[in-house]
Amino acid sequence: MSLRELLRGAAAELGRAGCPSPDVDAEWLLAHVLGVTRTDLHGNGSRSLSAADERRFGELVARRAQREPLAYVLGEWGFRGLTLRVDRRVLVPRPETESLVERSLELIAGVSEPRVLDIGVGSGAIALAIAHEHPGARVVATDSSLDALAVAEENRSRAGLAVDFLHGELFAGQEGPLDLVVSNPPYVAPDEIDQLEPEVAAWEPRAALVACGATEAIAEGARDRLAPGGSLVLETADGEAGDVAELLGHLGYEDVSIGQDLGGRERVVDGRTPR
Numbered sequence: 001m002s003l004r005e006l007l008r009g010a011a012a013e014l015g016r017a018g019c020p021s022p023d024v025d026a027e028w029l030l031a032h033v034l035g036v037t038r039t040d041l042h043g044n045g046s047r048s049l050s051a052a053d054e055r056r057f058g059e060l061v062a063r064r065a066q067r068e069p070l071a072y073v074l075g076e077w078g079f080r081g082l083t084l085r086v087d088r089r090v091l092v093p094r095p096e097t098e099s100l101v102e103r104s105l106e107l108i109a110g111v112s113e114p115r116v117l118d119i120g121v122g123s124g125a126i127a128l129a130i131a132h133e134h135p136g137a138r139v140v141a142t143d144s145s146l147d148a149l150a151v152a153e154e155n156r157s158r159a160g161l162a163v164d165f166l167h168g169e170l171f172a173g174q175e176g177p178l179d180l181v182v183s184n185p186p187y188v189a190p191d192e193i194d195q196l197e198p199e200v201a202a203w204e205p206r207a208a209l210v211a212c213g214a215t216e217a218i219a220e221g222a223r224d225r226l227a228p229g230g231s232l233v234l235e236t237a238d239g240e241a242g243d244v245a246e247l248l249g250h251l252g253y254e255d256v257s258i259g260q261d262l263g264g265r266e267r268v269v270d271g272r273t274p275r
Contacts, residue, residue: 124152176225
C-alpha cells in the first residue's frame with residue numbers, strides 16, 4: 001500500500017474517532033514512523049512501506065483513535081526550540097505556555113544572573129526554556145509529583161541544561177530572594193474537567209489540571225520570596241485573567257499586567273513587588 005493510501009485510510013479512521021485534525025495527525029504519525037518530516041511525505045506519496053513500518057503505523061493510529069494525545073503517541077513534543085519527552089505523567093506543553101515563557105524572559109532580560117523559580121515543573125518545559133534562552137539564569141523548579149520530575153530530569157539531560165529540580169509542594173522550602181517566580185498552576189474548575197475534550201479529560205494528569213487553590217497560594221507565597229522589584233508570572237484559565245490580576249493587586253503587587261497568548265486570549269498575568 002502506498003503512503004498516500006495509508007494516509008487516506010488513517011485520516012478516515014481518525015475522523016470517525018472524532019479527532020479534530022485527522023489529516024494532520026495521520027501525517028505526523030507516518031512521518032514519525034519513517035523518521036522524516038511531514039513535508040517529505042508529500043513528495044513520496046507513491047512509495048510503499050515495509051510490513052514492519054506499516055504495522056507500527058497502524059498501532060500508532062489505533063492509539064490516536066482512542067483519543068490519546070498526539071504528543072503522547074509520538075512520545076515527544078516541540079516547545080520553543082526544545083524537543084521534550086512527554087507521556088501520561090505530565091501535561092502536553094501548549095502554545096499559551098510559550099507566551100508565559102516569553103513574558104518571563106522579557107521581565108528578566110536586564111538581569112545578568114536572575115534567580116528563577118518555576119513551580120509545578122511538569123515536563124520541564126518552562127524551566128528548561130528559560131535556561132535555554134537566558135544562559136545566565138539560575139533556575140530551580142519544583143513539583144509534588146515524582147513521576148513528573150522523572151520526565152523533567154530526562155528532558156534536562158537531553159537538553160544539556162543546568163536546572164535544579166526539587167520534590168515538594170509549591171515552593172518546596174525555597175525562600176529566595178528571587179527575581180522571578182513563574183508557574184502554570186492547575187486552574188480547571190473541578191466541575192468542568194469532564195466536559196473537556198477526551199485528550200485532556202481522559203489522558204492528562206488531573207492533579208496538574210484541576211484547580212486546588214494553587215494560584216492563590218503561589219501569589220501569596222511569592223510576594224515574600226521575591227526580591228524588591230521581582231516578578232511573578234502566572235498562566236490562567238481563559239476568562240480568568242482579570243480575576244487573577246485583581247488578586248495580585250490586592251496582595252500588593254505593582255504594575256500588574258495581562259498578556260495574550262498566541263491566539264489573542266488573555267492568559268498570562270504578571271506583577272512586581274515594590275522596590
